[in-house]
Amino acid sequence: MSYPNAPQEASPDVEEVRGRDVTFRFEARRCIHSRHCVLGQPGVFLANVGGPWIHPDAASAENLALVAQACPSGAITYERNDGAPGEPVPAVNVLRVRENGPLAFDADLRVIRPDGSVDAEHFRATLCRCGASKNKPWCDHSHADVGFAATGEPASKESQPLAARNGPLTVLPQKDGSLQVEGNLEVCSGTGRTIDRVEKTWLCRCGHSQNKPFCDGTHKKIGFKSD
Numbered sequence: 449m450s451y452p453n454a455p456q457e458a459s460p461d462v463e464e465v466r467g468r469d470v471t472f473r474f475e476a477r478r479c480i481h482s483r484h485c486v487l488g489q490p491g492v493f494l495a496n497v498g499g500p501w502i503h504p505d506a507a508s509a510e511n512l513a514l515v516a517q518a519c520p521s522g523a524i525t526y527e528r529n530d531g532a533p534g535e536p537v538p539a540v541n542v543l544r545v546r547e548n549g550p551l552a553f554d555a556d557l558r559v560i561r562p563d564g565s566v567d568a569e570h571f572r573a574t575l576c577r578c579g580a581s582k583n584k585p586w587c588d589h590s591h592a593d594v595g596f597a598a599t600g601e602p603a604s605k606e607s608q609p610l611a612a613r614n615g616p617l618t619v620l621p622q623k624d625g626s627l628q629v630e631g632n633l634e635v636c637s638g639t640g641r642t643i644d645r646v647e648k649t650w651l652c653r654c655g656h657s658q659n660k661p662f663c664d665g666t667h668k669k670i671g672f673k674s675d
């Protein structure tokens with residue numbers, strides 16, 4: 449069985465470190481500096497060192513898997529070398545709205561480029577919602593540089609339980625517009641409260657909607673450019 453979130457072919461943008469039981473891959477352009485790795489397993493992920501900073505033999509395979517799965521951006525992925533299963537498919541597709549920060553997905557996610565090709569298949573991803581990332585649709589932490597201010601606790605809407613809570617979730621970034629999302633998704637606040645349950649929606653990524661995290665068309669008025 450293959451796992452979309454497991455390490456795939458090597459790329460110059462990806463650092464791969466093979467350990468005894470686990471191989472890690474680190475994709476710097478996805479990292480949002482949430483520091484779950486260096487705080488969760490400080491003997492495995494060394495902060496502020498010159499030279500090698502990932503040491504996969506410094507913890508058990510189970511703990512390595514857990515710390516990788518805690519990486520919200522998907523910058524860290526892993527593959528088990530000991531025959532154990534890789535990262536499980538999320539049982540529920542969840543989007544968490546981060547206070548003053550990105551849209552954080554735990555989902556069976558595919559991000560599609562405007563030309564229809566697949567940009568990425570991931571179980572974890574943080575997508576820009578401030579409009580300032582230089583690596584759209586991915587968050588690059590620019591929200592902190594531009595002082596983006598947006599609550600992580602939007603009001604809840606009336607919604608019904610979904611017939612299914614998992615399955616493929618597709619994000620289609622619209623040119624100069626929103627993130628179109630198709631698939632079962634529970635939209636939650638940063639503290640886990642349900643905001644909405646949807647099978648299709650449009651999320652603001654220009655940073656200016658009056659109805660965040662949803663698009664309200666303001667991107668047209670402000671001339672948002674996604675490229």
Ligand code: SF4
Nearest residue numbers: 479480482483485519
């Ligand atoms: S986003 Fe992932 S790789 Fe980056 S600091 Fe956080 S846990 Fe580590």
Ligand code: FES
Nearest residue numbers: 652653654663666
């Ligand atoms: S993308 Fe922000 S209002 Fe549409």
